[in-house]
Amino acid sequence: MKALEVRSLTKYYGEFQVLKNVSFSVEPGERRAIIGPNGAGKTTLFNIISGTLKPTLGKIFFFHRDVTYMSAYRRSRLGIGRTFQITNLFFNLSLMDNINLALQISNSSLNLEEFLRSWGFWEKRRTRVGNLSYGEQRQVELLLALAQSPKLILLDEPTAGMSPVETEAITRIITELPRDITILIIEHDMEVVFTLADSITVLHYGQILCEGTKEQVKSDPRVKEVYLGTAGEEV
Ligand SMILES: Nc1ncnc2c1ncn2[C@@H]1O[C@H](COP(=O)(O)OP(=O)(O)O)[C@@H](O)[C@H]1O
Numbered sequence: 032m033k034a035l036e037v038r039s040l041t042k043y044y045g046e047f048q049v050l051k052n053v054s055f056s057v058e059p060g061e062r063r064a065i066i067g068p069n070g071a072g073k074t075t076l077f078n079i080i081s082g083t084l085k086p087t088l089g090k091i092f093f094f095h096r097d098v099t100y101m102s103a104y105r106r107s108r109l110g111i112g113r114t115f116q117i118t119n120l121f122f123n124l125s126l127m128d129n130i131n132l133a134l135q136i137s138n139s140s141l142n143l144e145e146f147l148r149s150w151g152f153w154e155k156r157r158t159r160v161g162n163l164s165y166g167e168q169r170q171v172e173l174l175l176a177l178a179q180s181p182k183l184i185l186l187d188e189p190t191a192g193m194s195p196v197e198t199e200a201i202t203r204i205i206t207e208l209p210r211d212i213t214i215l216i217i218e219h220d221m222e223v224v225f226t227l228a229d230s231i232t233v234l235h236y237g238q239i240l241c242e243g244t245k246e247q248v249k250s251d252p253r254v255k256e257v258y259l260g261t262a263g264e265e266v
């Protein structure tokens with residue numbers, strides 16, 4: 032049983048083909064990184080998987096269920112969680128109110144105190160999210176997705192704009208996620224990718240350039256040439 036299967040996905044924006052016949056699948060519990068240069072179509076792919084965007088052609092299966100035309104709301108209730116590349120929080124509300132709102136749209140029966148304590152945010156539960164640091168806000172975004180008890184979580188550049196210390200903190204949180212959550216992560220920081228991921232899919236101009244274990248992708252000459260731009264050198 033696959034957690035996720037993306038089958039022959041094609042997406043056009045007008046005349047521009049942003050995804051070209053993209054197919055891949057992810058096992059339950061797998062941690063898959065999606066890497067590739069800016070504009071490769073990574074965020075578009077996530078939008079189609081989470082349901083905020085419809086594909087032109089192709090299908091998405093979530094635990095064998097065809098969700099291609101299901102609303103984003105229903106997908107999130109089925110267990111597809113995501114964070115956004117652009118921070119998506121209610122800045123005027125407290126941390127706890129933000130999480131309660133997320134819980135209302137899912138059917139999660141979460142123990143809020145236990146949850147916030149386990150991620151080290153209990154003491155900050157009454158803090159207005161707007162008063163948290165940028166790094167904390169990105170962590171809260173991740174907590175919002177987690178509070179909905181997802182089976183699959185899509186993380187779009189969770190470390191973007193973070194300091195090294197903040198990057199380390201969020202990487203640790205992701206590493207410590209329970210193994211029954213399948214993770215798809217778009218990430219530019221290769222150190223984070225190699226720390227977190229089991230496997231990597233490289234997207235290039237809307238097509239899969241290569242896919243495999245970290246070791247396979249790291250040593251693939253096409254990846255070195257096209258993406259890492261270090262042909263012939265050690266990555
Ligand atoms: N709503 C849109 N309309 C037209 N073009 C878009 C739209 N969203 C993204 N694009 C274009 O599609 C390409 C892929 O974008 P995106 O999926 O955001 O790539 P990535 O996340 O890999 O950087 C880019 O060239 C981008 O300019």
Ligand SMILES: [Mg+2]
Nearest residue numbers: 073074075116
């Ligand atoms: Mg993107």
